Amino acid sequence: MTTHRTSGPQAHGTKSALTQQLETTLPLYQEILRGLPVGIVVLHLENPRDVKSFRITDVNPAGALLTGATLEDLRGRTLAEFPKLLKTRLPLRCLDAFQSREPRNLGEISYGDERIREGIYAVQVFPLLDNFIGVAFENVTERRQAEQSLHQSEERFRLLVQSVQEYAIINLDPAGNVVSWNKGAERLKGYRAEEIIGKHFSAFYPPEDVADGKPQQILEEAAQRGHSEDEGLRVRKDGSRFWANVVVTALRNDKGSLQGFAKITRDMTERHGKEESLAKAKDLLELRVEQRTTVLARVNHELRTEIAERVRAEEQLRASLDQLRALAGRLQSVREEERKSIAREIHDELGQACTAIKMDLALISRKATKRQTRLLTKVDSATQLVDGMIVTLRRIASELRPRTLDDLGLAAALEGQAQEFETRTGIRCRVALPEESLVLDSERSTAIFRIFQESLTNVARHARATRVEARLEREVNQIIFRVRDNGAGFDLEAAKSRRSLGLVGMHERAFLLNGELNVESVPGTGTTLTLRIPLPPSTLPKQDLR
Numbered sequence: 054m055t056t057h058r059t060s061g062p063q064a065h066g067t068k069s070a071l072t073q074q075l076e077t078t079l080p081l082y083q084e085i086l087r088g089l090p091v092g093i094v095v096l097h098l099e100n101p102r103d104v105k106s107f108r109i110t111d112v113n114p115a116g117a118l119l120t121g122a123t124l125e126d127l128r129g130r131t132l133a134e135f136p137k138l139l140k141t142r143l144p145l146r147c148l149d150a151f152q153s154r155e156p157r158n159l160g161e162i163s164y165g166d167e168r169i170r171e172g173i174y175a176v177q178v179f180p181l182l183d184n185f186i187g188v189a190f191e192n193v194t195e196r197r198q199a200e201q202s203l204h205q206s207e208e209r210f211r212l213l214v215q216s217v218q219e220y221a222i223i224n225l226d227p228a229g230n231v232v233s234w235n236k237g238a239e240r241l242k243g244y245r246a247e248e249i250i251g252k253h254f255s256a257f258y259p260p261e262d263v264a265d266g267k268p269q270q271i272l273e274e275a276a277q278r279g280h281s282e283d284e285g286l287r288v289r290k291d292g293s294r295f296w297a298n299v300v301v302t303a304l305r306n307d308k309g310s311l312q313g314f315a316k317i318t319r320d321m322t323e324r325h326g327k328e329e330s331l332a333k334a335k336d337l338l339e340l341r342v343e344q345r346t347t348v349l350a351r352v353n354h355e356l357r358t359e360i361a362e363r364v365r366a367e368e369q370l371r372a373s374l375d376q377l378r379a380l381a382g383r384l385q386s387v388r389e390e391e392r393k394s395i396a397r398e399i400h401d402e403l404g405q406a407c408t409a410i411k412m413d414l415a416l417i418s419r420k421a422t423k424r425q426t427r428l429l430t431k432v433d434s435a436t437q438l439v440d441g442m443i444v445t446l447r448r449i450a451s452e453l454r455p456r457t458l459d460d461l462g463l464a465a466a467l468e469g470q471a472q473e474f475e476t477r478t479g480i481r482c483r484v485a486l487p488e489e490s491l492v493l494d495s496e497r498s499t500a501i502f503r504i505f506q507e508s509l510t511n512v513a514r515h516a517r518a519t520r521v522e523a524r525l526e527r528e529v530n531q532i533i534f535r536v537r538d539n540g541a542g543f544d545l546e547a548a549k550s551r552r553s554l555g556l557v558g559m560h561e562r563a564f565l566l567n568g569e570l571n572v573e574s575v576p577g578t579g580t581t582l583t584l585r586i587p588l589p590p591s592t593l594p595k596q597d598l599r
């Protein structure tokens with residue numbers, strides 16, 4: 054730093070002491086100036102009548118740093134070289150300070166040129182010795198910009214809060230008095246800002262809540278926990294009520310002392326209404342479900358009872374069916390036995406008697422004289438009658454129970470039956486029998502024989518057939534008997550609906566022997582009956598088939 058020694062008359066006599074003092078303190082001041090964060094410029098007024106003649110004699114490092122210029126850029130230049138600066142209030146103020154010998158505060162100057170960085174500078178000028186002036190300045194640009202943007206953002210925020218319509222956003226002081234009021238608050242609560250600011254926020258609560266001290270409790274909770282949330286009824290200016298959600302937040306400064314509260318209120322009437330009607334609908338639904346469940350439980354109980362009754366009835370029905378079947382089976386065998394014994398009686402007793410009558414009539418005829426013509430005629434006609442009777446008796450006996458079935462076995466009985474059928478009806482009838490000799494018990498033989506009889510009757514009555522073929526086969530554990538005709542055939546379903554008993558009887562016979570009867574018939578192509586009767590090895594039949 055350049056020093057300028059004064060050489061006024063007051064300096065005489067103490068020169069050496071002053072010089073000595075200066076020599077010790079000067080480096081100190083120089084140090085101070087170098088380290089100061091404030092920009093210091095020393096100006097020397099060369100021509101007291103011309104402000105342009107202020108020459109920069111010195112600048113401290115902060116001065117260069119704050120203006121963005123180098124020391125060389127500034128040092129030695131006169132204000133004449135800063136035309137833009139000449140237009141500011143700086144030169145005149147410097148002159149003023151120089152003349153008045155008083156420091157002058159220029160406040161903040163917005164300045165920048167080709168050497169000095171654009172910015173806001175807070176400037177003070179102060180007179181120094183002789184024609185020297187000091188200029189002290191700070192670059193406050195950043196501070197001002199920060200302040201400005203803070204201000205802008207505060208303003209934006211204020212506007213935002215102000216214009217929010219959906220929420221009432223208000224500030225309360227620590228006691229709960231309204232400090233600020235936004236549009237949403239006005240819309241929601243009906244008060245204009247000037248009507249409510251300064252009033253206590255308990256004005257928004259129903260009297261019963263105020264009596265319970267609720268507003269105060271909310272503030273206390275917010276102050277303690279930082280915030281408090283509540284949902285309930287609130288009151289508008291006109292006294293009407295609405296359902297609101299309210300969040301109160303405590304506002305504290307850096308030191309933590311309570312500054313007031315921010316209170317955000319939202320109208321939940323619609324949602325609350327929806328929730329209420331939803332809750333009502335849910336209750337109704339639950340009630341309906343309960344009612345329906347009761348009805349269902351009752352119906353279920355009734356159904357179970359009905360099902361149990363049905364099961365019981367079915368069991369009873371099955372039992373009666375079994376009994377009926379057993380009875381029918383028993384009746385059949387009794388009938389068969391009776392037929393057998395009646396046939397035998399007819400054949401043996403009545404046949405014998407007829408033969409005896411016939412022999413007696415022959416004797417009478419021999420003993421009579423030739424003149425006894427009337428007697429002889431009577432005996433002849435009686436003999437013919439007896440012959441006819443014998444034929445009839447044989448036929449009846451055979452129809453009741455063919456002797457061959459009991460005497461010669463099933464095969465012979467089937468063949469006999471086929472022959473008789475063919476003779477009687479003219480329909481060709483053949484029976485194919487197994488090669489090897491088979492033994493079959495009376496029950497099974499009778500069943501097969503009777504089924505054959507009934508099927509031949511049906512052929513004669515319904516089939517208009519020209520040929521019948523029967524086949525008896527033995528497999529490992531069953532007997533198969535098949536009767537096939539080439540007749541008209543019939544519709545099985547239609548036949549079932551008729552109240553005829555022939556086919557039913559055949560099925561029943563098969564069933565009683567644990568067997569089954571299968572009927573296949575296609576109209577126009579004939580009918581085939583297939584009977585299968587199981588043969589348990591332990592109960593092997595004793596009767597010879599042949």
Ligand SMILES: Nc1ncnc2c1ncn2[C@@H]1O[C@H](COP(=O)(O)OP(=O)(O)OP(=O)(O)O)[C@@H](O)[C@H]1O
Pocket residue numbers: 511512514515516538540541542543548551552553554555556557580
């Ligand atoms: N071989 C057959 N060819 C054509 N139709 C037949 C034959 N067998 C049975 N049908 C038909 O099936 C029906 C039922 O036969 P089913 O033997 O049960 O009764 P039905 O002979 O009419 O009377 P019934 O009770 O006296 O035997 C017959 O009415 C007939 O129409």
Ligand SMILES: [Mg+2]
Pocket residue numbers: 507510511554555556
């Ligand atoms: Mg029949």
